[in-house]
Amino acid sequence: MGEFELIRQFFAAAHCAQAVEGVALGIGDDCALLELAAGQQLAVSTDTLVAGVHFPAVCDPSLLGQRVLAVAVSDLAAMGAEAIGFTLALTLPEVDAQWLKDFSDGLSRMAHRCRMSLIGGDTTRGPLSFTVTVFGRIPAGQALRRDGARPGDLLCVGDHLGDAAGALSLVLGERQAAQELARPLLARYWAPMPQSTLGQLLRGHASAALDISDGLLADCGHIAKASGVALEVNQQQVPVSTELQALLGRDAALQAALTGGDDYVLAFTIAPEALQRLVLPGFIHVHVIGRVLPGEGVTLRDSQGHDITPVQRGYQHFRETP
Ligand SMILES: Nc1ncnc2c1ncn2[C@@H]1O[C@H](COP(=O)(O)OP(=O)(O)O)[C@@H](O)[C@H]1O
Ligand SMILES: Cc1ncc(C[n+]2csc(CCOP(=O)(O)OP(=O)(O)O)c2C)c(N)n1
Ligand SMILES: [Mg+2]
Numbered sequence: 001m002g003e004f005e006l007i008r009q010f011f012a013a014a015h016c017a018q019a020v021e022g023v024a025l026g027i028g029d030d031c032a033l034l035e036l037a038a039g040q041q042l043a044v045s046t047d048t049l050v051a052g053v054h055f056p057a058v059c060d061p062s063l064l065g066q067r068v069l070a071v072a073v074s075d076l077a078a079m080g081a082e083a084i085g086f087t088l089a090l091t092l093p094e095v096d097a098q099w100l101k102d103f104s105d106g107l108s109r110m111a112h113r114c115r116m117s118l119i120g121g122d123t124t125r126g127p128l129s130f131t132v133t134v135f136g137r138i139p140a141g142q143a144l145r146r147d148g149a150r151p152g153d154l155l156c157v158g159d160h161l162g163d164a165a166g167a168l169s170l171v172l173g174e175r176q177a178a179q180e181l182a183r184p185l186l187a188r189y190w191a192p193m194p195q196s197t198l199g200q201l202l203r204g205h206a207s208a209a210l211d212i213s214d215g216l217l218a219d220c221g222h223i224a225k226a227s228g229v230a231l232e233v234n235q236q237q238v239p240v241s242t243e244l245q246a247l248l249g250r251d252a253a254l255q256a257a258l259t260g261g262d263d264y265v266l267a268f269t270i271a272p273e274a275l276q277r278l279v280l281p282g283f284i285h286v287h288v289i290g291r292v293l294p295g296e297g298v299t300l301r302d303s304q305g306h307d308i309t310p311v312q313r314g315y316q317h318f319r320e321t322p
Contacts, residue, residue, distance in 0.1 A: 001095050003123055011073040011088070013251050016111035017118045022084040022137065032119035034084055034089045034135055043143065045075035051128035053317075057170060061099045063190040065106025068194045069117045071213065072132035073114045074264040077136055078211035079197040081136030083114050083217040091129040097200040114194060144202055144209035149227035149255065149269035153207050155290035158195045158266040160239035161216055163188035165260020166247050177247055192264035201284055205277070207244035209268035215259040215314025218269060220298045227269075230295030233258075236303045258300065 001009075011017060019026050027034040036042055049068055051057040069086065076083050082227045087106070092100075097132050111118060116134070167189035169175040170182055177185075195211070202209060208227055212219045217233065224231045235254060244253040278284045300309040 001097065002130045006095060006100065007121075007123055010104040010119065011098075011118060013135045014104045014108050015086055016104070016108035016268065018248070020084065020115060020117040021239055022121055023117050026085075026117060026119045027121075032085065032087070037135060039140050039301065040137045040144065041140045043079050043081035043138050043290050044048070044133065045072065045079075045132060045316045046133040047072045047075065048129060058094040059130060059171070060162055061103040062106035062109075064101040065108075066110040066191045067109040067189070068132055069107055069114065070194055072134045073110075073116065073194040073196070074192065074213070076134050076243045077196040078128075078144065078242040078266055079138060080142060080199040080209070081138045081196075082200060083116035083134065083136045083196065083227075085117045085119040086111075086132050086134045087119060089124075090121060090134075091124045091126040093126065093128055094211055102303070103145070104222070110191070114196065136214065137291040139203070142201060144206055144268065145184045146208050146210055146223050146226035147228075148206075149208040149223050149229050149292045150271075151229060151292050151294045152197045153269040153271055153292040154275055155220070155231055155233065155267070155269055155292060155313050156286045157216070157239065158198045158268075158284075158286050160244075160257070160287070161212065161263050161265060161314065162240055162244050162253055162255075162257030162260050164192060165256040165261035165266075166244045166257050170252075170261070175247075181243050181246055184241070185247065189262065192262070194264060198286070199283055201278065202270070205274045206268040206270045209266055212263040212265050212267050213261055214262070214316065215261040216267065217258050217263070217300060217310070218314025221313065222298040223267070223269060224296060224298055227292075228296070231269075231290060231298045232293055233290040233298065233300050234303075235300055239287045239289075243274040254309075259310060259312060259314050266321075 167185040
């Protein structure tokens with residue numbers, strides 16, 4: 001099978017390539033064309049996933065299809081954008097029709113859940129990797145940026161943390177667990193659900209937001225830096241699932257939640273009154289884990305208020321070894 005038959009069969013003709021609202025022209029021409037209404041801004045983000053770095057080289061292709069798209073859509077959620085479409089640049093070592101069919105099915109499943117459409121891409125031969133670029137719409141001026149946190153705001157997260165980092169040892173076969181424990185944790189690694197509804201509800205209320213990919217403490221550092229403030233995280237308020245605690249024990253579960261990454265959960269800052277306006281009517285369910293202070297950097301505190309900030313705060317490509 002050649003390059004163009006591969007594109008047609010597994011991508012252009014796939015369920016995920018059906019046009020959705022906002023796509024004027026999809027796969028097939030030199031560019032796709034997107035439609036934006038007056039008063040909307042286009043949100044764009046790109047993510048590369050490399051075999052052996054972001055996912056194991058040997059894995060279930062349909063799960064991989066889900067994950068590749070979900071982690072990219074999470075960036076749209078973090079800005080409060082509504083998803084429109086995505087491109088997929090695919091590098092494959094060889095053509096395996098069954099593998100591609102399963103990958104495309106997983107991709108289509110996640111595209112359907114995220115209500116977005118595959119609008120183009122590129123296909124090349126080489127070591128297995130994927131680059132997904134996502135496009136979304138936001139009412140002009142309402143994007144949730146990283147630079148608006150103010151002293152007095154609360155720091156919140158949209159779900160419990162650390163499950164995917166805990167699942168990694170199961171994914172890599174370094175640890176075994178009973179089905180009922182493994183299943184929910186593995187789901188958080190293979191199919192993280194972008195918190196798009198939460199992101200859109202936070203527009204006009206949250207002062208800053210991002211999605212946690214590298215680790216809570218590392219990513220909070222981006223808000224602190226962009227906003228010119230300090231963030232304080234209270235360890236005992238950081239939510240961890242019962243499954244993660246059963247797998248790793250409380251201490252290692254907390255470490256996974258604080259620095260493990262791969263969460264694709266929103267972290268945001270918000271004034272206390274603005275949070276009450278969303279929480280009291282039941283519009284959102286979130287966890288308050290800390291607060292914004294004057295100063296700089298991220299500090300982790302134990303229940304006595306001691307500074308227990310770890311040196312290693314999250315994942316970094318090209319980290320310099322001491
Ligand atoms: N090679 C690059 N060229 C230009 N911009 C880049 C490059 N790599 C990353 N960026 C930008 O740097 C910022 C931080 O990147 P990153 O940490 O990957 O964001 P995220 O965690 O949201 O995916 C983003 O605005 C991203 O678009
Ligand atoms: C097989 C495997 N090993 C390790 C990890 C852990 N891991 C790899 S990259 C990464 C951080 C997120 O990736 P990055 O490319 O920094 O995403 P971005 O912040 O740009 O969205 C993590 C936690 C993984 N997901 N899979
Ligand atoms: Mg990146």
